[in-house]
Amino acid sequence: MTQFDGRDIDWTDPKPISDAVPTSSSTLPSLVVRMLEDLDVHEGMNVLEIGTGTGYSTALMCHRLGAERVTSIETDEGVARRARQALTRAGYTPRLLVGDGRAGHLDGAPYDRLIATCGFRSIPPAWLGQMRPGGVVLTTLRGWMRSLGLVRLVVTGDSASGWFSEDDPSFMIARQQDAPESLGMVPGPDDGTKRKATFGPEALTSSGPAFMAQLAAPDARFFAMPVDGGPVSTFLLDSVTDSFAVLAPTGSGWEVRQGGPRRLWDGVESAVATWEEYGSPNAAAFGVTVSHAQQAVWLGNPNGPQWPLPS
Known part of the structure; x- marks a missing residue:
């Protein structure tokens, strides 16, 4: 980790950090090299x-191609300054820019x-x-619940398509696409309709099912807590549509209670x-089409x- 909460750190005299969110990191060198080989x-x-x-990784590309052929965009001024140094x-001396990477660099x-x-x-x-x-x-x-994985796309005109990698590297989400601070509205105990659930909350955490859950509920996040002093329930909340699903244990499995425009657990x-x-x-069986x-x-x-991926 190289930065927390978007604040610069004096790495010549680092201090203990607590209750902070990592906002920048140094990628495992072997992963950097493998990604550049895939590129x-x-x-x-x-x-x-x-x-x-x-x-x-910028330095490796400069060494391979020449600095004049490398353009790199960083959203954080402090991170960009240390990289430049x-x-x-x-x-x-590549072209280094500070800005929103979603816009690329047309020039x-x-x-x-x-x-x-x-x-x-x-x-x-x-x-x-x-x-x-x-x-x-x-x-x-990636989504707000987990990473989907590394995808390699070939561009043809105004569209592109390609496949996911078999591996599952996870990178921090771009700051401009980070999740809202609010998870959404927690439903009341009588909100929604109930039914027996085919899958329990493990579908949100085990590798393959969690990949599918992220695709099916792209705007949702989840957490677990006891309800009214009873057993722990899992809440899946969609902060965009205020849809919800609540999974509660029963003697024979799980019960789900759903409400809102999206039937989250059905999906x-x-x-x-x-x-x-x-x-x-695994993820290598999945592909992406972009237009x-x-x-x-x-x-x-x-x-x-x-x-569909979120727009």
Whole structure:
């Protein structure tokens, strides 16, 4: 971790930190290298990096391509300043910018490759317009509950498509897409309608089902707490639509109580059932199609089961 709560730290005289949220970090070097290998860069290519961070991956690309072919955008001024100092000491002078990486950098376009070292809920449309046909976008898609994983997209005109990686690296979400502070409205004890649940709250935490739950409930988050001194219930709250699902244990399993415009647990159970029907595959069985009209994750092939990404 290199930053907490968006505040600069004097790393020459660091102090203990408590009750703070990490807002920047140094990526595992082996993961950086593997992502750059997946990016498949060659001499003469122009690369746009979203999320300069420490500048480590920026330095590797400068060494490979030449600093004049690398543009990197960092949202945090303090993080960007430290990266610039480190890169200068290493002898590299790429184009370094402070701003919202979702907008890309039109003045440096077109790019042959784009790599993002922070997570996005969907692919920013501006990226597609700044890529050469056949260019590659490598980024992590993630939601407010968990990371979906690393996806590699090939751009063809104003659209792009590709597949998730088998691995599941998790990056901090882009600050402009972070979740609202409020989880949403906690429902009253008599709100919603009840039914027996097919899946319990483990669907939100175990690897494969949780991937599906994130797709099915992209605007939701969950937590657990005891209700009225009774057993612990799990609350799934959608802060965009104020929809909710509450899972409570029964003698024979779980009961779900749902309300609001979205039937959250119906969607989660349907998605998990589809995943099981297809043999409970890992993330590499999923792909993504992106256009200016719609973005969707699909299973198996672009005509298979689909889940839209949040706009």
